[in-house]
Amino acid sequence: MIPIKSYWRLLKTYLRPYRARVVVLTTLLFSGIALQVINPQIIRIFIDRATEGTELDALLGISVVFILIAVVQQALAVIATYFAQQIGWSATNELRRDLADHLLHLDMGFHKTHTPGELVERIDGDVTALSNFFSQFVIHVVGNVALLVGVLFFLFRESVLIGTSLVLFSAATLAVMVKMQEVATDWWARVKAHKATFYGFLGEVVGSTEDIRGLGAGRFMVRRFTQITRAWLPDEVRGRWGWSILWGTNIVVFVAGTAIVFGLGSWLFETDVLTLGSVYVVFHYTEMLRHPLDRIRHQMEDMQKAAAGISRIQNLFAIESRLPHDGTEVLPSGPPSIELSDLDFSYVDDSADGDRVLHGLNLSLEAGKVLGVLGRTGSGKSSLARLLTRLYDPE
Numbered sequence: 001m002i003p004i005k006s007y008w009r010l011l012k013t014y015l016r017p018y019r020a021r022v023v024v025l026t027t028l029l030f031s032g033i034a035l036q037v038i039n040p041q042i043i044r045i046f047i048d049r050a051t052e053g054t055e056l057d058a059l060l061g062i063s064v065v066f067i068l069i070a071v072v073q074q075a076l077a078v079i080a081t082y083f084a085q086q087i088g089w090s091a092t093n094e095l096r097r098d099l100a101d102h103l104l105h106l107d108m109g110f111h112k113t114h115t116p117g118e119l120v121e122r123i124d125g126d127v128t129a130l131s132n133f134f135s136q137f138v139i140h141v142v143g144n145v146a147l148l149v150g151v152l153f154f155l156f157r158e159s160v161l162i163g164t165s166l167v168l169f170s171a172a173t174l175a176v177m178v179k180m181q182e183v184a185t186d187w188w189a190r191v192k193a194h195k196a197t198f199y200g201f202l203g204e205v206v207g208s209t210e211d212i213r214g215l216g217a218g219r220f221m222v223r224r225f226t227q228i229t230r231a232w233l234p235d236e237v238r239g240r241w242g243w244s245i246l247w248g249t250n251i252v253v254f255v256a257g258t259a260i261v262f263g264l265g266s267w268l269f270e271t272d273v274l275t276l277g278s279v280y281v282v283f284h285y286t287e288m289l290r291h292p293l294d295r296i297r298h299q300m301e302d303m304q305k306a307a308a309g310i311s312r313i314q315n316l317f318a319i320e321s322r323l324p325h326d327g328t329e330v331l332p333s334g335p336p337s338i339e340l341s342d343l344d345f346s347y348v349d350d351s352a353d354g355d356r357v358l359h360g361l362n363l364s365l366e367a368g369k370v371l372g373v374l375g376r377t378g379s380g381k382s383s384l385a386r387l388l389t390r391l392y393d394p395e
Contacts, residue, residue, distance in 0.1 A: 115202025
C-alpha cells in the first residue's frame with residue numbers, strides 16, 4: 001500500500017491553489033452531516049407527541065420543521081457535489097499537465113519502449129482515477145467518520161446496550177474493509193498496467209492498418225490481441241472480486257445490525273426502557289449507519305484505484321532523462337554552423353544492444369550550406385539526424 005505521506009504530498013501539491021473552494025466544500029459537507037443527525041430527533045418528537053395525543057397543529061409544526069431540514073440538507077448536498085467535481089477536475093488537469101510535461105522532456109530511449117497509446121492511458125486513465133481522491137476522499141472519509149461518531153453518540157443516549165453492540169459491529173466492519181483494501185490495491189495496479197498495454201497495442205494497430213494488411217499480419221495481430229486480453233482477465237476478475245467482497249461484507253454486517261436492533265429494541269420497549277419514538281430513532285440511526293459505512297466502503301474502493309494510480313504516476317515521475325538540462329548556451333537566431341570532430345556514438349537506451357553506430361566521424365558544415373548524406377541502411381544517417389536535433393547525446 002502507498003505510504004500515507006505520498007497521499008498527503010499529492011493532496012497538498014495540487015489542492016493548494018484551491019484552498020478557498022476546499023474550505024467551502026468542507027463547510028457544506030459538515031453542515032449536511034449535522035442536519036442529517038438532527039432530523040431523526042424531530043421524527044422522535046413527532047411520534048412521542050402523537051402517541052400522547054398532542055393537538056394536530058403542534059404536529060403539523062413539527063412536520064414542517066422536519067421537511068425544511070430535509071430540503072436544506074439536499075440543497076447542501078447538491079452544492080457540495082458541484083464544488084467537489086470542480087475541484088476534482090481542476091486538480092487532475094494540473095497533474096495531467098505536469099505529467100505530460102515531464103514525459104515530453106524524457107529522452108528517446110524511454111519513448112522507444114513505451115507506445116503512444118500506453119502513455120495516453122497512463123497520463124489520462126491513471127490520473128482520472130484520482131479525481132474523486134482529490135475532490136472528496138479525505139473530506140468524505142473524515143465527514144463520514146464524524147457522522148458515524150454522531151450516530152453512535154445518540155444511540156448511546158438511548159441505550160448503552162444498543163450503543164455498545166453497534167460500536168462493536170461498526171469497528172469490525174471497518175477493520176475488514178481496511179484489510180480488504182490493502183489486498184486489492186496490488187490487483188488494481190496490475191489491472192491498470194494491462195489496460196495501458198492494451199491501449200498501447202491498439203494505438204499501434206490502428207496507426208499501422210495498411211502495413212498490417214500489406215504484410216498479411218492480420219492473424220498475428222488477432223493472436224496478440226488475444227494474448228493481451230487473456231493476461232488482463234484474471235487480474236480484472238481479482239480486482240472485481242475485491243470490490244464484491246467489500247460489498248458483500250457490508251450487506252452481511254447490516255443484516256446482523258438490523259437483527260440486533262429489532263431484538264434489543266423490542267425487548268427494551270416491552271420493559272418500558274424505551275418509548276415508541278425512541279425505538280424508531282434507534283432503528284433509524286442503525287439504518288443511518290449504513291450510509292457512512294457504505295460511503296467509507298466506496299472511498300476504500302476509490303482508494304484501491306487511487307493507490308494503484310498514484311504508484312504508477314510516481315514511477316513515471318521517478319524516471320529521469322538521460323539528456324541533462326543544465327546547458328546555458330543560446331542558439332543563434334540564424335542558421336548555425338556544424339562542427340563534428342572524432343564523433344563516436346552508440347545507443348544506450350533500454351531497447352538497444354550498445355553496439356557503436358558512429359565511429360570517428362568528422363564533419364564541417366558552414367552556416368546556410370546544405371549537405372546531402374547518402375549511405376546504405378544502417379550506416380548511421382538517421383542516428384546523425386537524431387544527434388543534430390539532440391534526441392540523443394554523443395559519447
